[in-house]
Amino acid sequence: MKRIAIVGPGAVGGVVAGWLAHTGRHEVILCSRRPLPELVVELSDRRLTSRPLVFTDPAQATPVDWILVTTKAYDVPGAALWIKNLGPSGAPVAVLQNGVEHRERFAPYLSADRIVPVVVDCPAERVSPTHIRQRGPAKMAVSDDLLGQDFAALFANTAVDVTLTADFKTAVWRKLCLNTAGVISALIMKPSGVMHDAQLGELSLALVRECIVVGRAEGAVLPDDLAEAVLQNYRNAPPDSVNSLHGDRIAGRPTELDARNGAVVRFGRKHGIPTPCNQMAVALLAAMSS
């Protein structure tokens, strides 16, 4: 039995909390900005309902074995406020976020040996604060080291598939390639069905190809046909799927633009690689959101 805190139980945090609670093996604690009387994770064929303990103030937090941060990247400073009381003896902190800079985001708050970057591949949407729709399989990837193995063990006998990888860099850039194309939906405020459009499909290929070149320069091993695979992934998704960048725009929240397409542009500059499509997407979305 482990005591596990989920800091930021939104779409991803809700799914993870729901499955961990469902094992009956762990004590799951939600660290939330609001009271959550229950948590419902809705899948196509079932519902997971749980009633975990909820803290609504970092001052209420007590020590746990694992801290799982599932806030958006832009909410890391607020998420970090929970860590002191949750992990006074140095509990590991798994960062379940998109982008490629998990460690950099938490470096101001934590020693490097406590940070466990996690790639999350799980389409999920918040229907309400207590109701999460899980749209597809929940998959995650972590480095194949001691903390990665401990993290994976938390999810034993759940439907959350955690892969241990010797090449985390490739895993994280591969995921950024997927997210890079999601900016199209966020720009035009239309769900993933728009990717069936031929011109938008071409644009998605161009966005992802830039990310592939930059990711390779960073050392990731990315196949030539990844852009086509990403486009197919969006086309295979339910046409009303809303990716998390788009979801933030719909809700009028800040967005993870800088952590996603912004990262492609920034890392591209570092290597002298032009990324005009991502640069345009960043400029347009930033202008629309300001």
Ligand SMILES: NC(=O)C1=CN([C@@H]2O[C@H](COP(=O)(O)OP(=O)(O)OC[C@H]3O[C@@H](n4cnc5c(N)ncnc54)[C@H](OP(=O)(O)O)[C@@H]3O)[C@@H](O)[C@H]2O)C=CC1
């Ligand atoms: N949704 C998806 O399908 C996927 C998302 N991801 C990535 O996972 C990460 C999480 O995304 P997602 O779950 O969609 O995000 P959500 O916006 O659904 O959830 C984030 C949650 O964090 C909460 N939060 C923010 N600040 C704090 C704080 N200081 N203390 C406590 N709670 C806080 C928010 O609360 P409040 O309700 O008050 O705003 C919200 O409930 C992102 O990096 C995203 O890119 C990765 C794969 C799939």
Ligand SMILES: CC(C)(CO)C(=O)C(=O)O
């Ligand atoms: C594209 C998707 C759903 C894949 O998990 C995602 O990462 C997001 O919405 O941010």
